[in-house]
Each structure stands twice: as structure tokens, then as C-alpha cells.
Amino acid sequence: MSAAALISRTRLFTTSASFLLHAQCRSRATRPVTLAMHQVRSYAKPVKKSKDKGKEKESADVPQSGKKTGKGLSTDELIPASQRIPASADYKAAETKMQGVLEWFRKEVAALETRATGRVTPAVLAPVRVKLPNASDARGVRLEEVATVGVKEGTTLLVTVFEEHSLKYVEQAIYDAKLPSITPQKLDNRTVKIPIPKPTVETRNALYTAASRQAEDVRVQLRKLHQALLKKADVSKHSADFSTYQALSDKLMGELDKILAHLKKATS
Structure with a gap:
């Protein structure tokens, strides 16, 4: 083989080797990049917290006045314990008796008022x-x-x-x-x-005095009926129903005072 041919082969071999080495290095350089792309994590976009979240939760738990809650109950429909009326037969019977006593007094006073007006x-x-x-x-x-x-x-x-x-x-x-x-x-x-x-001033005063005596008798009867109700229903001063029973007595006593006050005005 001549020297020129030998030199030509050597150059060809060198060029091929350089090309292969360059391709291998290029392949190695791009491989880490590909792996790195597979290792990138994806994160969801953070959700902005609402400032009214706490208020919404609070409003869901606490019923607003005049508005329906989740269970369909309005605060306007709630009844205080002092105003709840027991459904017991004893309570109803006592209430009827006490109302009857008050109505009797109302009629008596009406008759006295008629006389006072002449x-x-x-x-x-x-x-x-x-x-x-x-x-x-x-x-x-x-x-x-x-x-x-x-x-x-x-x-x-x-x-x-x-x-x-x-x-x-x-x-x-x-x-x-x-x-x-x-x-x-x-x-x-x-x-x-x-x-x-014809009624005189003394007569009108006497009529009011008679009504006042009757009013005291009515108060005594109302108190007795009230005490009998508490005893029969076994209601103590510290029980939940005491305020309700007491409210009934206070209401009737208040009506009694109004009837007597009206007569005083009519006879004065």
C-alpha cells in the first residue's frame, strides 16, 4: 500500500471516530435534560381564602331574627320558657277556675258601676x-x-x-x-x-269600698287556687315551670287591679 493511501485511510478513520464521539457526547448531554423534565412536579394553583368564610359558618349556626334556619325554624317563632303554657289537665282546670272567679268579680263591679252612675x-x-x-x-x-x-x-x-x-x-x-x-x-x-x-258622693264612695272588700276576697281565692295548683303539679320555686304558673297568677291579679281602678274612676 502506498504512503498516500495509508494517510487517506487514517484521516477517514479519525473523522469517523470524531463523529461518533461527538454524537455520543451530544446524546449524553441531552439525556439529563429529558430526565429532569420527567421529574418536574405540578402544583395546583392556590385557592384564595374567603374573608367571609368564618362569617358564613357563624351565620349558618346562629339563626338570624326573622329568618329561617336550616331546619326551617325562625327566631321569631321561639317562645321563652316563662311564656310556655303547660298542656297538663291540672293547669287547664286551675286556669278555668281562676278565670271564673275573676269574671264573677267583673260582673259584680259592673253592677256597682251601674248604681254609681244612677x-x-x-x-x-x-x-x-x-x-x-x-x-x-x-x-x-x-x-x-x-x-x-x-x-x-x-x-x-x-x-x-x-x-x-x-x-x-x-x-x-x-x-x-x-x-x-x-x-x-x-x-x-x-x-x-x-x-x-240617686247616688250621692257618699253612696259612690260606699260602692267603691264594697268593691274593694270583694276584691280582697277575690285575691285570697286566686292565691289559694294558685297554691293548690303548684302543690298538685308538684312545682317548686326552682323548677322550670314555676315562672309559667306564676305568670298566670300575676296576669289575673293585674286584671283584678284594672277592674277596681276603672270603678274608682267611675265613682270619683
Whole structure:
């Protein structure tokens, strides 16, 4: 082989080796980059916290006035413990009795007010209770159960009994009622008349005094019914229902005071 050919082969071999070495180095240089790209982590974009999140949670737990909560309950529908009415039969029965006592007093005062204004009506004799012999009720019966009461000439009451033998008991009952300026006068075996004079200042004061005495009796009855209710229902001062039972008594006592105050104004 000539020297020129040998030199040509050597150059070709050198060029090929350089090309392979360059390609290998280039491959090694790009490999780490590829791996690095696979090792990059992806992170979600951070969510901005709402400043009202705490308020929303609080509003969900605490019902707003006049608004419905998650359970459909409004704060306007909530009833304080002191205003809750027990559904017990004892409570209802006691409430009915106490209301009955108060209504009786209201009617009595209405009759007294009628007299204080000078009007003559059968209601003037409403407080009269007639005690008949062998009667089942020791307190007596109402006057209209044994007699009729009419008005004559706008100034006189006429009482006519159903049976003659009961007239004396009716007369006595009118006296026992201690109605101011009321004096029965016998006309015949079945009738008495009662002239009603025009009310004077003294008469109006006497009417109010009589109503005040009746009011004290009513207060005593209301207290007794209230105490009996507490005892029967086994309610102590420290129990949850005590305020409710006490509220009933306070309410009726307040109505009693209003009735008496109205009469005082009418008789003054």
C-alpha cells in the first residue's frame, strides 16, 4: 500500500471516530435534560381564602331574627320558657277556675258601676244570694232563680217571688247583701219594692269600698287556687315551670287591679 493511501485511510478513520464521539457526547448531554423534565412536579394553583368564610359558618349556626334556619325554624317563632303554657289537665282546670272567679268579680263591679252612675237595672241586685231551707248549696242561690226583678218608672225595683213562702228569705238575703242605700219594702205576699235613690258622693264612695272588700276576697281565692295548683303539679320555686304558673297568677291579679281602678274612676 502506498504512503498516500495509508494517510487517506487514517484521516477517514479519525473523522469517523470524531463523529461518533461527538454524537455520543451530544446524546449524553441531552439525556439529563429529558430526565429532569420527567421529574418536574405540578402544583395546583392556590385557592384564595374567603374573608367571609368564618362569617358564613357563624351565620349558618346562629339563626338570624326573622329568618329561617336550616331546619326551617325562625327566631321569631321561639317562645321563652316563662311564656310556655303547660298542656297538663291540672293547669287547664286551675286556669278555668281562676278565670271564673275573676269574671264573677267583673260582673259584680259592673253592677256597682251601674248604681254609681244612677242607672236602675236588675243588675243592682246581682250580689244577692238567697239561702233557702234544705238547700244543697250553703252559699245560697241567685235571686233570679227564685224571683223576677223588674224596673218601675226608672227609679224602683220590683221583686216578685215564684212561691209565697220564699218571700221572707228573699227579703233577708237583700239585707244580708249589705248593698248601700238598698232597703226592701213589702207590697204583698209575693212582691217587694226597692226604691233606688240617686247616688250621692257618699253612696259612690260606699260602692267603691264594697268593691274593694270583694276584691280582697277575690285575691285570697286566686292565691289559694294558685297554691293548690303548684302543690298538685308538684312545682317548686326552682323548677322550670314555676315562672309559667306564676305568670298566670300575676296576669289575673293585674286584671283584678284594672277592674277596681276603672270603678274608682267611675265613682270619683
